[in-house]
Amino acid sequence: MDIATYKNDVWGREVFLGVSWDLLWVVVAAAFVVIVVHALVYAARKRAANPSSEGKRVTRHEKPDRIFHWLMAASVLVLLVTGIFPKIGIEFGWLTIHWVAGLVLTGAVVFHVVRAMFWQSTKEIMISASDLSEPFDESKKPGKYSLAQKSMHGAVTVVSLVVIATGLVMFAMIDTPWWDRTNALEESTLGWMFLLHGLSTLALVGLIALHIYFGLRPEKLFYTRSMIKGWISEEELKAHHDPERWAPKESA
Amino acid sequence: MPSYDVMPDVQLYQPAELEDALNLLDEHKNDGWLLGGGQDTYGWLKDRAKNPKALIDVNGISALKGIRPVDGGLEIGAATTLREIIRDPVVNSDYALLAQAAGRVASPQIRNVGTLGGNLVQDARCWYYRRGLACYRAGGNICYADSPEGMNREHALFNASRCVAVSPSDTATALAALDATMVVASVDGTRELPADRFFAGPATHITRMTTLEPGEMLTAVRIPARWAGKRFYFEKVADRDVWDFALVSIAVAMDVDGATIGESRFVCGGVACTPYRLTDVERAVRGKALSDDTGDQAAALASKGARALNYNHFKIPLMENLVRRAIRV
Structure with missing residues (x-):
């Protein structure tokens, strides 16, 4: 199976056409296998009851961050549907919806980056050397984010930035209300853009499948609730986090 | 190549x-x-x-051939030749618009063998695409015709979405003006759809000209009685009088009472990837007299929303003049 597809440019040179969309089924199958294996392994394990959500509450996510998260989620889902469905034979007028959703995602990410850099502690989400022992030491609890959450954030960050950067280049190649396309980009450069955009899209499919799965797991549902309502209970905090490493404010 | x-x-x-x-x-x-x-x-x-x-x-399939009356209108088999359509007495008396359009397709030799179905579903004539280049229409990610050096004299003014190729079919414009429906068959059965849902633009179907799915076939075209014997106008402007595709064409069907225009259909070919209906013109001429004045007023609406490429600006006045000529007495 090919990773990329090729074409001959106007001069007869072989250049990238884009990603091979056969890979989509590999990604879908791989995500499915990971999810099933995880679910089976986890089901076989003995585990403590989930901590209560009653009692005192602490703030996990501020409102602007929750809005950003769901805006990003909505725009990414729209982008995936409008980007992938036509490739698998479900044809509709996707282009305008795709670039509008792309601009929403770009705006949301810019907002998030600025907010994280100037109003939040980026340390909370960065992987440090001390985090690496976390999976092997059950007594060690994470700060605000676990190693798995930090890894997911890091992967989504890299993939999103690639998909946004290549998407903006491709955006210049279509007509919009603000400009007429120039179609002036070298075909080989354009081929690279399509390839990277396609590869990052496939990566997003896998990452988002895992993200949704973990977000819906019973023992992780309190994180999803916190992304909607903003808070976790103090018991949840004590059970899953190290108050020495993360001391959140009490929630209203 | x-x-x-x-x-x-x-x-x-x-x-x-x-x-x-x-x-x-x-x-x-x-x-x-x-x-x-x-x-x-x-x-x-x-x-x-x-x-x-x-x-x-x-x-060799007789069911796909011939012209027969259906529900007061006509059904024409997809494998019926253009020559048979041009010479059919009922087509000439009641649906002369189609006979005129079919009579302007290519050359006599081609009309002798060319079929209505083939003329309707033929592929785009953009030479970059025909040359075998991997453009958008061929599954690629660029339009050579709409690039700084692209030659796009024959390309689209309307509804381009990445690809700027136009529908090359002369009979498509006439059939769209006659409110014809297309009969499409597959092993799963038969469906009938109007021209505006049969012909497809690049926004939704960039690699094909129609909504025919793999495994489907156009088997017949049905023309309703609605426009039988009405006033028709067809004109095709091309670089050559024979064996050439339209730069711009127009097919018009009009209810005319005395000299007053009633309901009408104005459809242009050669300006979009599908037969392009001029609904603003249709609304503007309703209730007006057939005259040069009405033609002048309607002509200005014909090209509303046109987006010219580097070399096809001439199509805008061409469209406007064709509308003017269709309305004059």
């Missing part, structure tokens, strides 16, 4: 029944290619720009 004198190695099927043809089409799906008059087919195959594995010749 090499061009060959001989046909490629392809399996030829010559079914005698529609059912057999549909089964073959279903079996071969994207590798199957329907052969009518062959006037679009042979160029693709000899250039090796399209490489089907199975050629399904429908010329």
Whole structure:
């Protein structure tokens, strides 16, 4: 199976056409296998009851961050549907919806980056050397984010930035209300853009499948609730986090 | 791109029944290619720009041929030749618009073998695409015609979405003006759809000109009685009088009471990837007299929303003048 597809440019040179969309089924199958294996392994394990959500509450996510998260989620889902469905034979007028959703995602990410850099502690989400022992030491609890959450954030960050950067280049190649396309980009450069955009899209499919799965797991549902309502209970905090490493404010 | 004198190695099927043809089409799906008059087919195959594995010749299927009355209107089989349509007395008396449009297709030799179905579903004539380049329409990610050096004199003014190719069919504009419906068959059954849902633009179907799915075949065209015997106007402007595609064409059907225009259909060819209906013009002329004044007023609306490319600005006044000529007494 090919990773990329090729074409001959106007001069007869072989250049990238884009990603091979056969890979989509590999990604879908791989995500499915990971999810099933995880679910089976986890089901076989003995585990403590989930901590209560009653009692005192602490703030996990501020409102602007929750809005950003769901805006990003909505725009990414729209982008995936409008980007992938036509490739698998479900044809509709996707282009305008795709670039509008792309601009929403770009705006949301810019907002998030600025907010994280100037109003939040980026340390909370960065992987440090001390985090690496976390999976092997059950007594060690994470700060605000676990190693798995930090890894997911890091992967989504890299993939999103690639998909946004290549998407903006491709955006210049279509007509919009603000400009007429120039179609002036070298075909080989354009081929690279399509390839990277396609590869990052496939990566997003896998990452988002895992993200949704973990977000819906019973023992992780309190994180999803916190992304909607903003808070976790103090018991949840004590059970899953190290108050020495993360001391959140009490929630209203 | 090499061009060959001989046909490629392809399996030829010559079914005698529609059912057999549909089964073959279903079996071969994207590798199957329907052969009518062959006037679009042979160029693709000899250039090796399209490489089907199975050629399904429908010329032996009698159910796909002929012109017959249906529900007060007409049904024309997809494998009916353009010559038969041009010479049919009922088409000439009641639906002369179609006879005129068919009479302007290519050349007498091509009309002798070319079929209505083939003329309707023929592929885009953009030479970058026909040359075998991997443009958007060929599954690529660029439009060569709409690039700084692109030659786009014959390309679209309206509804382009990445690809700027136009519909090359003369009969499509006439049939759209006559509110014709297309009968589409597959092994799963038959469906009938109007022209505006049969012809497809690049925003939704960038690699094909119609909404025909793999395994489907256009079997007939039905023309309702609605426009029978009305006032018609067809004009095609091309670089040559014969054997050429329209730069711009217009097909008009009008209810005219005395000199007053009632309901009408104005459809242009050569300006979009599908037959392009001028609904603003239709609204503007309703209730007005057939006159030069009405023509002048309506002409200004014809090209509303046009987006000219580097070399096709001339199509805008051409469209406007064709509307003017259709309305004058």
